[in-house]
Amino acid sequence: MKGLVFSEFTNLVDEKFGPEMIEDLIDATAPASGGAYTSVGTYAHQELVNMVVELSARTGVDTSELVRLFGHHLAKVFSTKFAEFFGEVSNTIDFLKQIDNHIHVEVAKLYPDAELPVFSFDDSDSQVFRLNYSSTRGLADLAQGLIEATSDFYQEKFQIERIDSQDGELYQAQFMLRRI
Ligand code: HEM
Structure with a gap:
């Protein structure tokens, strides 16, 4: 999945849940890419899925609602x-x-x-x-x-x-x- 999607996910999490949340999601899900997403890169779709699942667990908001x-x-x-x-x-x-x-x-x-x-x-x-x-x-x-x-x-x-x-x-x- 394109880095554009990842960087916009990061922006949304920052906006809605504060800047520390994205760091917590990256720490908790330990993405193989390291989590320094750039808009021109391409990353495994699963890394986004893992962050959404983690965000859901931390916020109590359903994964489908977050997506x-x-x-x-x-x-x-x-x-x-x-x-x-x-x-x-x-x-x-x-x-x-x-x-x-x-x-x-x-x-x-x-x-x-x-x-x-x-x-x-x-x-x-x-x-x-x-x-x-x-x-x-x-x-x-x-x-x-x-x-x-x-x-x-x-x-x-x-x-x-x-x-x-x-x-x-x-x-x-x-x-x-x-x-x-
Ligand atoms: C100007 C409008 C749009 C642009 C520029 C755009 C662009 C993109 C881009 C860049 C991706 C990511 C591909 C990747 O990461 O590999 C994507 C994926 C996707 N797009 Fe669009 N899109 C647009 C409109 C829409 C609309 C209106 C829908 C829904 C009806 C849609 C549904 C999706 C879905 C669901 C995906 C995720 C990939 C998947 O489900 O297989 N897009 N799009």
Whole structure:
């Protein structure tokens, strides 16, 4: 996983729980990389998972809630760091349609070793927009936070339902967005 993700996780922990917390997480989880994350590096995904589990144990906040919160934080960062993607479309659904065939394609050019999920969508029902997430990393909570924060960005409100499933090592989630 890209160092950008790790450095933003560090920033979020600093912001929400204070600067000592991240040091405690690194001490407790003893990451093989040493924990000096730079945004251009690439690190084992498991190091992030271990820190989230440790943070949950120390704060009493569920891991899924922490990952969703991190999705909100990342979306805010992306909306300034990658503002052009947000400017190209004018609403949440058009933005979500662009992730797989445009946004993550550009991300992969920028970071050739990025490990990206696969998204597909179904917009055949005018009442509900379906977005399907699939990845071996099982970060549907991160996707949920990113979706929620994207709708905040475009100032739209949706009821979001989610059905998770697993097929061997592949984690899948179907998100159903209904305008409210
Ligand atoms: C401008 C918008 C976006 C940018 C620049 C972006 C960029 C990235 C980057 C850099 C990674 C990390 C890859 C790695 O560390 O190897 C990533 C992963 C991911 N992205 Fe995006 N992304 C964007 C929008 C979204 C949105 C809206 C969603 C959700 C619907 C999403 C879902 C995910 C998920 C869940 C991952 C974690 C990897 C996985 O689950 O396999 N992204 N993205």
